[in-house]
Amino acid sequence: MYSYTEFDRDFLRARVDEFRGQVARRLDGSLTEDEFKPLRLMNGLYLQLHAYMLRVAIPYGTLRSAQMRKLAEISERWDRGYGHFTTRQNIQFNWPRLTDVPDMLDALSEVGMHAIQTSGNCIRNVTADHFAGAAPGEAEDPRITAELVRQWSTDHPEFAYLPRKFKVAVTALEQDRAVIRFHDIGLRVKSRDGEIGYEVVIGGGLGRTPMIGKVVREWLPKRDLLAYLEAILRVYNLSGRRDNKYKARIKILVHETGLDELRERIEAEFATGARLLGDVNPDVIAQIEQSFVDPEFRDDPVAPFAPSPAFQAFLDTNLSAHKRADHAIVTVSTKPIGGTPGDVTADQMRVLADLAEIYGYDELRISHEQNVILPHVHRNDLAKVYEALRAAGLATANVGLVSDIIACPGLDYCALATARSIPVAQQISEMFADIDAQHDIGPLKIKISGCINACGHHHVGHIGILGLDRAGVENYQLTLGGDGTEDAAVGDRTGPGFAYDEVVPAVGRLIHAYLEAREDKHESFLHTYRRVSLAPFKAALYGERDAAAA
Amino acid sequence: MTQIVSKDGFVADQFADLERLAPEDYRPGAALALGPTADPGALAEQLxxxxxxxxxxxxxxxxREFxxxxxxxxxxxxxxxxxxxPLLVDQFRALIRCGFDDIxxxxxxxxxxxxxxxxxxPFETGYRARLLNA
Structure with a gap:
């Protein structure tokens, strides 16, 4: 894992002092609220429905146990004893007081953490495949690139006041868990003739105008990465629309300019810029690369064990293949039946930190699906890890299943929301409280957003739910067939939306229709939808409703 | 009226007497006045x-000015x-790093x-400069 250098620590101290000064200047009137807003946003501080919200960066979702313990401490000291893991691998605290925030930032800086660039019209916290460094088949750990991008984009003098926010994601596999086709820039690390480089995707995004990113470069040598990123960002900073915030993302620039012309502009800028940009400092690169070497994996022979049915169910869903046969990746679901997706209590954080320390080489990950991952666990330790998770209420065997729902905070917290998300997720989860039934339904991604901004990624849910406000009444639109992976697809609208008390039964009918339509247990919801298309699902959704109304 | 601010603090405008001209009206010796949509690539002669x-x-x-x-x-x-x-003290460091002398x-x-x-x-070395030896 990357450890902060003296340079990083000095930078962080200076930024915490700077923000403390900004808060003081807001309070003494030096800064107007309009002037303070972009400054607080660039330090992760939002004004929400009921209170301020502090969004803390977890670069590429990687955490050490000491950092997780600090998050637990912060949640108890300045918040309400829990944190909320987000779809961008960050954590949010929902109830801080403005005057406490500089102290919270101080506490974070003690473990090399911060809230910088988790909001605002700047380059946001960089995300990566949550199995990075543990998954089999990677050309290189994508976090090497993600850390390089983090350093380059942090406090970049030219790109702090972009037309709109800007998100970069990195993976090193064809199988895409980092949703790179729905980011402003997606990077796929690959190897060619022994050299490391990238496929570069631009212009993806969700929000009110979902777009699948397009390949702007099939092959970019690693040494050219920062010069190429600067070229993209400079073209975007100068040409991106600033007249309408809903048309200001780079996806609109790509769409309105056309990929070929925009590529020409980027390449022209890159050709000039690359010649003048200094080579990347080799000492810094070496230090980053050394940060992501494998831990010293234990190589005890794997002992056979006979799991209980409940433990077996957990192994079936929450375990993924590790690059070493004697280890496994354990995904800890933050979605107990009826719970709030992504919410983890301080006590649970400490349990996770302990498990990482004892059994997991001191590493944790946060996934964009709002779960927590122990990326390296020796198979002989799985039973002990499971027991500890069970005791902490963290052993729900539902990863990838119908109740592993992504939901944005929605109207329960968010100032932008037009409808509730969390209660819808909770009710769907309760409808399928029987874990055996969930295992029978199989892989199914439900994603819920409480407004058009799509923080819940509904466009890429196998079932997507979008909560809107229709003349003061919550109304939920459904989409089917969305996919955030390498087979990227935006979900199809089913038709008219459903009222709050109708939407959960409607999802139930969709799943029933799937069970009727699938060829066998091995044909997933998504594959069945791709084969049979909308018709049987529409019949299940609206046939019944119209009949009831008649 | 405006106040000139450089790394030395509040200073007098050493170019107060200079005529400001847009690119299309430019005459050598005058100050070149640009807006946020300027295309630096098209200004070689004036520059x-x-x-x-x-x-x-x-x-x-x-x-865009950055x-x-x-x-x-x-x-x-x-x-x-x-x-x-309308610039903030919080933007000063980035402006200087992008090559501006004052505001x-x-x-x-x-x-x-x-x-x-x-x-x-503070004008300590930033991440970008450290990475790129720039």
């Missing part, structure tokens, strides 16, 4: 004889570079952001 380039920002939070300044410097402009408009700040904003705040801005 070769302008002792001062002023870029008026597009409004609070419009960050890229325009950086591009002018990359093209080899060695004269004086100034950003004009022209509306008086109203200079009153709310006194000289001491500008002089307190």
């Amino acid at each position: 070769s004889s302008a002792p001062l380039v002023e870029i008026t920002v597009g409004g609070f939070g419009d960050g 890229s325009i300044g950086a591009l002018l410097r990359r093209q080899g402009y060695r004269g004086h570079l100034r950003a004009c408009g 022209a700040l509306p008086d109203e904003m200079a009153e709310r952001q006194p000289e001491a705040q500008w002089r307190a801005v």
